Amino acid sequence: MFIGAIGCEPLQLRRVHLENSRWLDVYRRNGGYEAIKKVLDTMSPDDVINEMKKSALRGRGGAGFPTGMKWSFVPKDSPKAKYVVCNADESEPGTFKDRYLMERDPHMLIEGILIAAYALGAKTNYIYTRGEYKYLIDIMDVALDEARAAGLLGNKILGSDFSCEIYTHTGAGAYICGEETALLSSLEGMRGHPRMKPPFPAISGLYASPTVVNNVETLTAVPDIIKMGGEAYQKLGTEKSGGTKLWAVSGHVNQPGVYELPMGYDDMEKFIMEDCGGIANGKQLKAVIPGGSSVYIMRADQIIGKDVRMDYEGLVAGGSMVGSGGFIVMDETVDIFESTKNLTEFYKHESCGWCTPCREGTDWLVKIFKRIENGGGRPEDAQLLLDICDNIEGKSFCPLGDAAAWPIQSAVKRFPEDFEKHLVNNSRGESKHKGELL
Amino acid sequence: MSQQPINIQRLSQPVQMPDEIATFSPKVEAEIDRHLAKYPVMRSAILPLMFIVQRERGYLDPPGVSYLAKRLNLRITDIWEVATFYSMLHLKPIGKYHIQVCKTLSCKLLGSDKITQLCVKKLGIKVGEMTADGRFSLSEVECLGSCGTAPMFQINFDYHENLTAEKVDQILESLA
Numbered sequence: 001m002f003i004g005a006i007g008c009e010p011l012q013l014r015r016v017h018l019e020n021s022r023w024l025d026v027y028r029r030n031g032g033y034e035a036i037k038k039v040l041d042t043m044s045p046d047d048v049i050n051e052m053k054k055s056a057l058r059g060r061g062g063a064g065f066p067t068g069m070k071w072s073f074v075p076k077d078s079p080k081a082k083y084v085v086c087n088a089d090e091s092e093p094g095t096f097k098d099r100y101l102m103e104r105d106p107h108m109l110i111e112g113i114l115i116a117a118y119a120l121g122a123k124t125n126y127i128y129t130r131g132e133y134k135y136l137i138d139i140m141d142v143a144l145d146e147a148r149a150a151g152l153l154g155n156k157i158l159g160s161d162f163s164c165e166i167y168t169h170t171g172a173g174a175y176i177c178g179e180e181t182a183l184l185s186s187l188e189g190m191r192g193h194p195r196m197k198p199p200f201p202a203i204s205g206l207y208a209s210p211t212v213v214n215n216v217e218t219l220t221a222v223p224d225i226i227k228m229g230g231e232a233y234q235k236l237g238t239e240k241s242g243g244t245k246l247w248a249v250s251g252h253v254n255q256p257g258v259y260e261l262p263m264g265y266d267d268m269e270k271f272i273m274e275d276c277g278g279i280a281n282g283k284q285l286k287a288v289i290p291g292g293s294s295v296y297i298m299r300a301d302q303i304i305g306k307d308v309r310m311d312y313e314g315l316v317a318g319g320s321m322v323g324s325g326g327f328i329v330m331d332e333t334v335d336i337f338e339s340t341k342n343l344t345e346f347y348k349h350e351s352c353g354w355c356t357p358c359r360e361g362t363d364w365l366v367k368i369f370k371r372i373e374n375g376g377g378r379p380e381d382a383q384l385l386l387d388i389c390d391n392i393e394g395k396s397f398c399p400l401g402d403a404a405a406w407p408i409q410s411a412v413k414r415f416p417e418d419f420e421k422h423l424v425n426n427s428r429g430e431s432k433h434k435g436e437l438l
Numbered sequence: 439m440s441q442q443p444i445n446i447q448r449l450s451q452p453v454q455m456p457d458e459i460a461t462f463s464p465k466v467e468a469e470i471d472r473h474l475a476k477y478p479v480m481r482s483a484i485l486p487l488m489f490i491v492q493r494e495r496g497y498l499d500p501p502g503v504s505y506l507a508k509r510l511n512l513r514i515t516d517i518w519e520v521a522t523f524y525s526m527l528h529l530k531p532i533g534k535y536h537i538q539v540c541k542t543l544s545c546k547l548l549g550s551d552k553i554t555q556l557c558v559k560k561l562g563i564k565v566g567e568m569t570a571d572g573r574f575s576l577s578e579v580e581c582l583g584s585c586g587t588a589p590m591f592q593i594n595f596d597y598h599e600n601l602t603a604e605k606v607d608q609i610l611e612s613l614a
Contacts, residue, residue, distance in 0.1 A: 001586045081478075093542045093581040124478070131489070131526045132582050134595040167476040172485050172524035175580065189481030189510075191523040207479060250544035250585035257586050293543060293581075326585065328544055342543050346580050352523075 002257030003100060006265075006275045008236060011244050012220055013260045016104040022139060024146040027107040033152055035223035036114045040160040043226075045076075048119035052222070054230025056242030061087055061178070061215030062292060062324040063399075064312050068230075071212060073202035074120050080209040082122040084113055085187065088129040088136070088216045089171050089178040092292035093346060094326025097246040097258050098216035102129075102136045105220070106143035110166060112219035114157070115226060117164045120212055124165050128183050131172040140168050175350035179398050180213040181205075182352065193354045194398035217246055217325075237263025241311040245325055247271075252280045252331040261310055268308040268318070272329060283331035287415070290315060291323025293343050294403030296410035297336070320410075336415035337422050340408055341369040347404035355397035361388055362404050377423040382412050460505040462494060470509065480510050484520055488527055497528040525579070533568045533575030535613050537561075538592045541578040544585035553589050554578060556606045573614070 003016055015021045015030050027033070039048060053068030074082060086109065090098040102109060109127070117125050129137050144166055147153040155163045169187055171177050177186045181195035184206050205211025221243055225233045234242035241263035250256050254277030265271065272278070272285065279285050285300040290310075298320050302308070308318035315322050330339060348362040365388055372381055389405035396402065412419055462470070473486040487509065491502040498506075498521050507514045521527045539545075539554045554576075558564060561574050568575040584590040587599035598609055 090583050091581060094544055094585050096583045096585050099583050126476075130583070131485070131524070132592060132595075135597075169476070169482075170486055170489060172488065173526035173579075174524050186485070187482060188479065189484035189520065191520055248586060250588060251547050256588075289543075328547075328585070330547060334547065339543055339547075342541075342546050346542050349580055 002255045005260035008244055008262040010260055011224055021104045022106050024107055024150060032107055033111055035226040036111050037158060039115050039118055039226055040158055040162055045119045048115060051225055051230035054234060055225040056234040056240060057221055058241060059215060060217035064322060067218055071119055074210045074212060078210050082120050083206045083209060083211040084116045084120060084122045084125040085206060085211055085213045086113055086127040086216060086219055087183055087213050088127055089183060091130055091175045091178050092324045092326055094250055094328040095248050095292050095324040097248045097325060100258050101216055101220050103139060106140050108220045108223060109216060110143060110147050112222035113166055115222045116219060118162055122164060126167050126169045126187060128169045128171060128187055131170050137168045137170055176352040176400060183213060193352055238311050240313060247325045247327045249276050249327045251329040253329045254278055254280050263311040265310040266307060268303050268310055279331050286332045286334055287330045287336060289328040291321045292326035294406060295321040295323040296406055297414060299414050336411050336418040340411040343407045344369055351400060357392045358396040358401040361392040364388055372422050379423050381423050382419050385412055458501040459508060460495060460501040466494060484510060497531050533573055535574050535593050537574060537576045538579040540582045540590050542581035545588040545590060548588040550589040553601050553606060556603055560610050
């Protein structure tokens with residue numbers, strides 16, 4: 001599997017190939033913990049937040065919210081404890097970038113959390129890692145112990161007046177806990193149900209205290225932003241999408257992997273056909289899900305010859321979203337009906353059950369997909385799927401409902417032929433399940 | 439950090455605890471104390487503690503659940519409430535080697551079905567079952583974040599990636 005940068009100097013990935021890259025001395029020898037020193041010696045919390053705003057860094061977990069702005073929402077005068085929580089619950093299908101950042105450069109994450117904690121006045125911070133990534137929790141614990149022993153964590157960090165602690169925390173297998181308020185519920189020892197927003201976590205998050213939840217990739221970008229300055233970081237990308245972005249490429253390409261690209265990398269076609277080595281086994285490209293399973297699926301003809309720019313605005317213009325950067329490539333042999341059914345089963349399994357549209361809707365969707373697959377497809381089913389999606393989208397408590405609806409809506413509209421085939425081409429030319437409710 | 443148990447006022451009758459409550463070695467108790475010390479609210483430690491109980495006792499059995507309730511100053515139902523939400527927490531025994539084949543899209547595209555079928559054939563059990571000797575159990579799970587190295591399965595906490603038929607054979611043989 002490839003790990004590296006294309007079209008720019010590696011920034012977040014520049015240490016991943018070093019020998020023993022996860023150890024403190026290697027990190028320090030390669031520029032590590034210089035940013036926190038700079039912050040503690042020369043910058044006020046407001047200075048840090050200003051640099052973050054200038055960097056145009058947008059949250060890398062999927063929503064793409066400007067990080068500097070998120071940090072600025074935390075009230076400075078609140079007497080309550082404040083928390084920084086790192087979201088390492090990476091479980092969006094197709095996404096596997098945070099894993100390699102934590103595995104190979106854990107101190108970069110620790111330094112990023114330290115800087116965020118300084119900017120926000122947080123004394124206690126947590127890294128919420130999905131339970132399946134237990135080996136990463138072990139790696140992070142070792143790195144945290146190393147940092148503690150070196151005076152980089154705990155009381156009076158690097159001899160300054162700033163003290164803070166970072167702890168690891170484990171999830172236990174629930175996609176919904178990647179949603180920030182569900183993550184906080186889970187961290188409080190509850191079922192991972194999302195909470196009503198507002199109040200946003202910046203006002204009332206963990207233990208009803210001001211909290212910032214940021215993705216691993218977001219926090220690991222922080223040390224470099226401080227070191228090079230927000231403006232220089234922004235210039236690596238575009239005006240509204242600063243810096244570089246990791247893309248986790250999987251599926252039918254010759255060279256899957258984690259690719260660091262500058263924001264605004266032009267031409268998705270070139271990325272697939274050249275940088276990722278083209279489609280495997282000499283097949284043709286059929287479809288791409290560019291930002292994790294929740295975003296709109298793209299047809300090959302929306303990519304080939306279309307110069308789709310790879311940043312937040314470029315992908316919206318191209319008909320999809322950056323999302324988490326989980327880039328799934330599918331060749332001509334894939335039946336989009338089947339791939340969409342697979343993802344729908346995922347959302348049904350992961351719906352937390354809290355709100356009716358998502359709990360019942362995803363269940364109905366899967367039942368209909370299964371009926372169609374078993375030969376009971378009817379011509380009106382495509383519209384039925386869209387109707388159910390319409391009853392979920394925007395009507396569920398948290399974005400999981402939207403995430404379940406979007407892949408189906410885009411697949412039905414952009415690959416009607418793959419659906420029609422199943423709806424009319426069943427063994428008797430009509431439904432075997434006539435009269436049944438579904 | 440102060441350890442303030444959450445004060446939960448309940449209207450219902452207190453739940454009768456079963457007589458048997460799990461006990462653990464001083465080493466494990468110390469590990470549990472380390473987790474509790476991370477949080478200002480004890481209940482936050484529920485997931486890490488559940489994994490410890492599960493590791494020590496094979497699954498979240500009733501004495502283990504009673505232990506958690508007592509240790510965290512919660513009701514038994516509070517423990518069940520959380521345990522039933524998360525797919526990695528087991529309420530009945532699982533095999534010594536728990537094989538979890540990823541079935542989500544990226545793995546599916548590269549043949550996760552075949553990997554599952556190989557395991558089914560080799561172990562003589564269906565998905566969701568355990569071998570009679572309790573050595574293996576098999577399940578299909580959702581995305582494990584190993585899409586670039588698909589297909590894959592996780593056995594207990596170990597990732598096995600870029601699987602082929604030969605590799606699956608080899609791994610299962612080595613554990614048999």
